Amino acid sequence: MVPTVRDLARELVEVLAPEELPTFDVVAEPYLTDPHRAERRLRDHDDSMGFGVADALAMMTPVVALVSGSVVTALSDTLTDSMRSTGAKLLRKMTRKKPAELPEAASEWSAEQLAEVREIALKRAIDLGMKPAKAETLADAVVGALVRRS
Amino acid sequence: MTAAGKPDPRRFPSETGWLLALLATTVLINAWTMAGWLADPAGRDDVVPWTQMIILISPGLALTTLISRRRVKRSTPLSDTRFRDAGKLIDELADHTSLATKPQVRFNKDLGARAFVHGIPAQPLLMLGPELLALHSMGGGHRTVFEAVIRHELAHLRAGDLTRLAVVTTLRFTNAFCALWLVAILALFTTANMTVGQLVIGIVRGIGLVLLAELIARTFLRVREHHADLLAAEGGREALSAALSGGPDVSTARQWLRRHPGGRERTAAIERSTVMLASGPGQVFLGAATAGVALISLQNSLLDSDPKAPQDMILLAALLIGVPLVLFTAFTRWRTAWDPSARRRGLPVLFAAALFAGLLVGSHLSPYTRISRRGPTGIPLSAPLLVWFAVGAVALCLWLHTLGTARARTDPEARRLDRFLVLAGTCAAIVGGWLIAALWTWAARILGIRIGCTDADFADSPVCTTGFENQVAQSVLRDFVHGPWFAIVAVLVAASLVVPGLVARRPTAKWQAVVGLVAVASAVVVAVSGEKAKAPVSRAEIRPVIETAPAAQDNLPKELQFDCPLKHKATPDLTQACSTDRKEKYALGPAELTGADFGTATAGPSSYGTIEITLHFTEAGARRWTALTARSIGKQLAIVVDGAVISAPQVRETISGNGATLSGQWSLEEAKAMVAVINGE
Numbered sequence: 085m086v087p088t089v090r091d092l093a094r095e096l097v098e099v100l101a102p103e104e105l106p107t108f109d110v111v112a113e114p115y116l117t118d119p120h121r122a123e124r125r126l127r128d129h130d131d132s133m134g135f136g137v138a139d140a141l142a143m144m145t146p147v148v149a150l151v152s153g154s155v156v157t158a159l160s161d162t163l164t165d166s167m168r169s170t171g172a173k174l175l176r177k178m179t180r181k182k183p184a185e186l187p188e189a190a191s192e193w194s195a196e197q198l199a200e201v202r203e204i205a206l207k208r209a210i211d212l213g214m215k216p217a218k219a220e221t222l223a224d225a226v227v228g229a230l231v232r233r234s
Numbered sequence: 235m236t237a238a239g240k241p242d243p244r245r246f247p248s249e250t251g252w253l254l255a256l257l258a259t260t261v262l263i264n265a266w267t268m269a270g271w272l273a274d275p276a277g278r279d280d281v282v283p284w285t286q287m288i289i290l291i292s293p294g295l296a297l298t299t300l301i302s303r304r305r306v307k308r309s310t311p312l313s314d315t316r317f318r319d320a321g322k323l324i325d326e327l328a329d330h331t332s333l334a335t336k337p338q339v340r341f342n343k344d345l346g347a348r349a350f351v352h353g354i355p356a357q358p359l360l361m362l363g364p365e366l367l368a369l370h371s372m373g374g375g376h377r378t379v380f381e382a383v384i385r386h387e388l389a390h391l392r393a394g395d396l397t398r399l400a401v402v403t404t405l406r407f408t409n410a411f412c413a414l415w416l417v418a419i420l421a422l423f424t425t426a427n428m429t430v431g432q433l434v435i436g437i438v439r440g441i442g443l444v445l446l447a448e449l450i451a452r453t454f455l456r457v458r459e460h461h462a463d464l465l466a467a468e469g470g471r472e473a474l475s476a477a478l479s480g481g482p483d484v485s486t487a488r489q490w491l492r493r494h495p496g497g498r499e500r501t502a503a504i505e506r507s508t509v510m511l512a513s514g515p516g517q518v519f520l521g522a523a524t525a526g527v528a529l530i531s532l533q534n535s536l537l538d539s540d541p542k543a544p545q546d547m548i549l550l551a552a553l554l555i556g557v558p559l560v561l562f563t564a565f566t567r568w569r570t571a572w573d574p575s576a577r578r579r580g581l582p583v584l585f586a587a588a589l590f591a592g593l594l595v596g597s598h599l600s601p602y603t604r605i606s607r608r609g610p611t612g613i614p615l616s617a618p619l620l621v622w623f624a625v626g627a628v629a630l631c632l633w634l635h636t637l638g639t640a641r642a643r644t645d646p647e648a649r650r651l652d653r654f655l656v657l658a659g660t661c662a663a664i665v666g667g668w669l670i671a672a673l674w675t676w677a678a679r680i681l682g683i684r685i686g687c688t689d690a691d692f693a694d695s696p697v698c699t700t701g702f703e704n705q706v707a708q709s710v711l712r713d714f715v716h717g718p719w720f721a722i723v724a725v726l727v728a729a730s731l732v733v734p735g736l737v738a739r740r741p742t743a744k745w746q747a748v749v750g751l752v753a754v755a756s757a758v759v760v761a762v763s764g765e766k767a768k769a770p771v772s773r774a775e776i777r778p779v780i781e782t783a784p785a786a787q788d789n790l791p792k793e794l795q796f797d798c799p800l801k802h803k804a805t806p807d808l809t810q811a812c813s814t815d816r817k818e819k820y821a822l823g824p825a826e827l828t829g830a831d832f833g834t835a836t837a838g839p840s841s842y843g844t845i846e847i848t849l850h851f852t853e854a855g856a857r858r859w860t861a862l863t864a865r866s867i868g869k870q871l872a873i874v875v876d877g878a879v880i881s882a883p884q885v886r887e888t889i890s891g892n893g894a895t896l897s898g899q900w901s902l903e904e905a906k907a908m909v910a911v912i913n914g915e
Binding site: 103106113133134135 | 343386387494
């Protein structure tokens with residue numbers, strides 16, 4: 085089945101950065117409720133009289149939450165491809181609505197689907213500024229989480 | 235804390251005050267001229283635009299307050315959140331920092347890993363995001379990084395940055411409002427009396443000035459971050475370095491647009507205390523550009539306040555702006571002299587290029603002056619002048635570089651920096667003041683003549699048609715190089731290069747004698763050059779003609795019954811004189827204008843093909859000339875040189891202005907010879 089973004093993100097943090105679990109809810113909240121806005125703020129942090137290098141301090145949780153969002157969106161798009169018209173998908177993208185109730189998915193993901201998801205996760209993580217080695221680990225963890233669920 | 239044998243950067247004069255002054259100067263000049271324009275668009279009256287000034291500044295103040303209130307509204311006290319434990323640690327760190335007022339710590343869930351201070355000094359606020367606070371909960375190395383960030387923020391409070399931030403933010407908003415007004419005014423003027431070209435120039439100047447102020451503001455903010463890092467490092471350099479090491483490496487070009495330096499620069503500044511805090515040439519460029527803007531605007535105001543003494547006002551403006559500019563350049567250059575990593579061979583030239591380019595660009599950015607309405611403004615784009623500006627900048631920066639590096643060699647820990655700054659700073663102020671005054675006077679004279687030549691009444695005058703730049707250069711040479719000021723400058727430069735070396739040696743009797751001889755020789759040079767510098771006084775006079783007749787005429791009136799001398803001779807009680815060719819005799823009245831009333835005379839061809847001599851008057855001379863022509867309409871006036879009348883034109887109307895043109899049957903060589911005599915050469 086397709087996990088929710090929150091569940092997937094929590095599962096990934098549990099595996100990759102367990103020390104961040106106690107603060108997961110409060111840290112991940114902005115990235116789960118309005119990922120576009122939160123991502124913009126993640127990149128724009130050059131405050132006057134601030135510390136200025138928030139990237140360096142950043143935890144794994146925000147990147148994991150944003151990557152999880154992209155993965156779940158991709159998965160739901162794959163599943164609902166046959167059911168959803170292109171226009172509806174476009175409308176959803178434009179209004180940035182979360183995926184509607186997802187149908188109970190196929191119990192297994194194909195190797196191609198998993199490879200595609202891994203690629204999406206890897207690309208997104210690097211795009212968010214994660215170092216390639218760490219991004220590879222995250223992409224593998226995403227695949228692992230999906231396989232465990234199926 | 236600095237490593238042994240290395241200077242503490244905080245011993246050097248801080249660039250903070252200078253940068254704040256630059257920002258205030260740029261923005262307030264922009265706002266003041268804009269306010270003046272709003273108050274009196276036609277520029278007819280002397281209106282002091284205080285009301286318009288308040289209109290321009292108050293939105294900035296209001297916005298600064300609104301933003302601060304909005305930030306408070308969007309946050310909650312840390313004690314009301316699950317991160318209240320972090321509050322205790324922050325309290326302890328604040329105690330350790332010895333803050334006068336502890337900050338109120340607030341939590342904003344949207345801040346991510348960010349932290350910043352804001353508010354007013356009496357009620358400081360420390361805003362923290364959840365990711366940063368989570369580091370505290372995670373403990374271990376994460377907590378150390380959290381502490382480093384908090385120390386950095388508390389260092390801002392300890393250094394009094396909140397007041398500075400409020401001033402900078404208000405100035406930046408005022409700057410933006412001035413830009414908006416500029417767009418509106420230019421849009422109005424396009425439909426009225428402005429060409430497309432003028433509109434484009436106006437917009438480019440406006441954008442340039444706004445951009446300049448913004449660049450200064452960001453440089454200022456970056457400098458404050460470095461200072462906060464240095465203070466925070468006192469509580470643990472390793473933790474701060476760890477927090478900064480993962481920061482982004484920012485390219486030099488992007489660096490200019492940021493409020494924070496890149497992580498690598500900040501780490502280097504902390505770990506190697508000799509790495510000075512910001513780009514020296516970059517700061518000099520900003521300083522010189524601001525000086526260029528201010529020079530034009532100040533000169534304009536001074537000329538308005540006393541239009542009767544333009545030369546004095548130009549000189550005063552050059553000194554008032556030039557001396558601080560040279561001191562700013564000197565202090566910036568000397569800061570880098572103690573940094574081994576900054577001892578690159580081409581650095582003085584880079585400083586000179588920044589100084590030259592900044593001054594040139596800034597002088598052309600000053601947008602709304604009286605001068606710019608009438609014609610070109612800024613340093614004229616004249617090749618010889620620009621070459622000398624560049625040569626002057628290179629010479630000045632090389633000299634400052636030599637002084638700084640020599641001192642850094644003899645005093646590597648900068649223990650006696652204060653004495654050096656006082657002595658070398660005084661020398662720099664005198665030498666630099668002279669240099670800027672000479673170059674700017676040269677520029678202003680060329681600019682003045684160019685503006686005059688755009689007037690249809692003067693367009694055909696010999697000055698405008700035959701070229702004037704050589705003559706201007708000569709006049710500047712006479713005023714600034716052949717004077718005692720130059721001798722003092724030369725002695726100071728020589729002494730500043732030689733004396734420190736001598737003092738560093740053991741003061742033997744032989745060396746004391748050498749220093750004594752140098753001092754005596756310097757005094758002699760100053761005295762001799764002062765004597766030489768006495769400007770030659772013109773030998774011309776203007777006297778009313780009482781009676782005139784051809785020398786060959788019979789029955790001459792009694793006043794003209796005298797023989798023309800073979801050799802003319804000037805006497806104070808001259809009442810009888812002949813023309814230079816001895817064909818005309820004149821009975822003359824007392825001298826109305828004497829040599830002291832004349833400036834430099836010039837000779838050249840007129841538009842009719844004849845040769846003209848142009849006499850220039852001093853200000854007092856011009857007033858006397860106008861009054862004399864007013865009461866001599868229909869009469870002749872004799873221009874007498876060394877007892878001979880070179881011309882005796884009839885006055886048809888009152889002639890105002892600071893010059894008079896004489897035409898005659900002279901060859902160019904004869905006219906030039908006559909000009910030399912008139913000029914007293």
